[in-house]
Amino acid sequence: MDASRPTVRRARVVGATVTYADRSASCRATVEAMLGEGVDHVVVIDNGSAPSSSSALETLRDAHAGVITLCRRPRNDGSAPAFSAALAEARRAGADLIWLLDDDNLPVPGALTALRRREQALRDAGRSVCAVAPTRSATAEPDVVARAIADDSAREPVRDAVAFAGVDTRVFVRRLLERTGLRRPRPARSSSLQSAPYGGLLIGSDVVQAIGAPDESFVLYGDDLEYTSRIPAAGGRLELVPEAVVVDPRGDRWMPPGFEVLAMFRSRNDALLYYFLRNRVVRELRSGPRWTTARVVNAGLFVVLCGACLVLTRRGDKARVILHAVRDGVTGRLGRRREL
Structure with missing residues (x-):
């Protein structure tokens, strides 16, 4: 040796x-x-x-x-x-x-x-x-x-630094174009x-x-x-x-796959929906400047999408949970709010 x-x-x-x-x-x-x-x-x-x-x-x-x-x-x-x-x-x-x-x-x-x-x-x-x-x-x-x-x-x-409730207008448009066949998916350039x-x-x-x-x-x-x-x-x-x-088998999903905002309105567990959305908003607002122009635009698109999904599903109860979660997320009100 x-x-x-x-x-x-x-x-x-x-x-x-x-x-x-x-x-x-x-x-x-x-x-x-x-x-x-x-x-x-x-x-x-x-x-x-x-x-x-x-x-x-x-x-x-x-x-x-x-x-x-x-x-x-x-x-x-x-x-x-x-x-x-x-x-x-x-x-x-x-x-x-x-x-x-x-x-x-x-x-x-x-x-x-x-x-x-x-x-x-x-x-x-x-x-x-x-x-x-x-x-x-x-x-x-x-x-x-x-x-x-x-x-x-x-x-x-989705870019957390500018997104709101998971909505990033740039990514939303590109994904929409991909699903309609007007844009081919592009491989990620980095594993980061x-x-x-x-x-x-x-x-x-x-x-x-x-x-x-x-x-x-x-x-x-x-x-x-x-x-x-x-x-x-x-x-x-x-x-x-x-x-x-x-x-990761995922098991029985409380929120169905697919378009996420619509999935929120079709979810089966209000407590999980609340934490999922509240914490996402908090995380996004912590990751960059709180209210840039891009963030405001993305928040506006989220409101429009929620309105469309509310009309489609007629789930006012889910809209109330979403509103509660967003309000607490924006004000940074964390902690245990609903029974698990």
Whole structure:
């Protein structure tokens, strides 16, 4: 052995997930998949699970003694406090890198290796504040994964710095032209992201220290996007790794796919709609100047689209929830406002 060569310590990777309700079966599959990918330790936050599910999680912990840390919270206060606790526990477990997954996410074999390789490349290039995110696919079928990768590469992101309630006039017009066949989708020029979900995110413990903890006042929805948006805001790099794939089945959607404003009027859970929209408005207004001309134009388009969707659906109850969410978002009134 050459004593002159420095000893390089292997990075310790801690996986972390949050579960709730009666989801111990899917959580177990996620934990075992993380272990199969080679993480050194797993943190599970039991976010007010049902008693039977909590008992099953304890059995899982005991079956992997010393490898799983299980932390029970007495009630479900939302994803933001729970993922904040997950990050803190992962750091206490000695993590150099933290791999976050939702409790129904299943990484395709090799996902963690691909994420680690790209994260290290960013650090080697001088990007000490960085994180990487996977492609999220509904299934592991090759054609479905290929479509997810293609969609990610072709999707033009809404610009949070000028958008209002997810509406960006420039992107809206371009997508409309694409759907009518008047414009061909253009692949993204960069894998850089302005934000990313928790599910599949690989982030260094030092980065967590640099950007702080998630904002628990978001409660749920959008807290992950606000949190990860701090990385590029700090001059760092948040990057998509297409070859790293995590299956995200999405389950039973409370808001149907398709045109988002219309989907809000057709959603099935008013509390989730409220948090989803309120937190998005807050995040957008924090990401740039509050009321530029572009932002006002986008807010006007959002109002017009809501009016059209109200006429189409005749859902005045949804319009009231949307109005409440927007009002609280503009005034920055965060915290728990509706029962989960």
